[in-house]
Amino acid sequence: MEEKAAQGALTETVFYILLSLSKPRHGYAIMRNAERLTGGRVSLGPGTLYGALNALLKKQWICEANRENSDTRKKEYALTRIGENALAQEIARLQELVRNAKSELEGMQ
Amino acid sequence: MGKAVIKWWMDAEKEEKWLNELAAQGLAMRSFWLCRYIFEECEKGEYIYRIELLEEMPGHPSSEAYIRFMEESGVEFVQPWVRWAYFRRKAADGPFELFSDADSRIAHYSRICRLYTALAIALLGCALSNAYGTWLYFAEGFSFGAVSFGALRLCLAFFILLFALGRKYARKIARLKQERAIRE
Numbered sequence: 001m002e003e004k005a006a007q008g009a010l011t012e013t014v015f016y017i018l019l020s021l022s023k024p025r026h027g028y029a030i031m032r033n034a035e036r037l038t039g040g041r042v043s044l045g046p047g048t049l050y051g052a053l054n055a056l057l058k059k060q061w062i063c064e065a066n067r068e069n070s071d072t073r074k075k076e077y078a079l080t081r082i083g084e085n086a087l088a089q090e091i092a093r094l095q096e097l098v099r100n101a102k103s104e105l106e107g108m109q
Numbered sequence: 110m111g112k113a114v115i116k117w118w119m120d121a122e123k124e125e126k127w128l129n130e131l132a133a134q135g136l137a138m139r140s141f142w143l144c145r146y147i148f149e150e151c152e153k154g155e156y157i158y159r160i161e162l163l164e165e166m167p168g169h170p171s172s173e174a175y176i177r178f179m180e181e182s183g184v185e186f187v188q189p190w191v192r193w194a195y196f197r198r199k200a201a202d203g204p205f206e207l208f209s210d211a212d213s214r215i216a217h218y219s220r221i222c223r224l225y226t227a228l229a230i231a232l233l234g235c236a237l238s239n240a241y242g243t244w245l246y247f248a249e250g251f252s253f254g255a256v257s258f259g260a261l262r263l264c265l266a267f268f269i270l271l272f273a274l275g276r277k278y279a280r281k282i283a284r285l286k287q288e289r290a291i292r293e
Binding site for chain 2: 011012013026027028031042043044045046047048049050051052074075
């Protein structure tokens, strides 16, 4: 029995990690970026972030970016092709969500 | 300079709460050994402490990688204790929580629950072997069995405490899993 593993919502943690990696960033910068984007609502705990980053590395949605151009010694991450696609798919799913919500609620009025 | 306090905690959550209460009063934990804490003076509420049970011993490469990541994220690794890690961060950097979603919280609580349960079982085993010695004491007059009797009561006491702690975390996990059905 084949699992339909590719469907399903991404967690908010994963979503904001992928979104934050539009350019290579290290863990702390991902945290700060997520906070900035959500006005402090999404505050990624370092324990959670670490686990999610490892899971994403394993799935090869992200990779470790080489640090030659970077000014910091911290480990930086970057999106892979697969990760970019996953993010695009998720954004499409979220747009569908909002579209449906708007049409259903307008229909009720 | 450093203030020493003797206190023994079995529940890591309560210990963490205590460390934060003291930090709020201007005493920051610097080090710990067995049940002896060394505190140094700090600004009131300068630090937020968090205690985590690591997957592996601190010397293990995966633990080292995790600790390095924490330090890169602006968290200070105070010290390890067996598999426990004491972290702290300056309150000025904002609120400090190790975990921000249910899944990672469940994973952490599960690690802790497994530890307490394993220790409880080990102590139950000790209790049973001491029960045998106790029986020998009362039934056969085996004088050394008196020690067994004392040890039996100690083992049972610890078993009950550890078992209760394991249950406490199991309940936390169950509650989080219930919530998980609705939101992350």
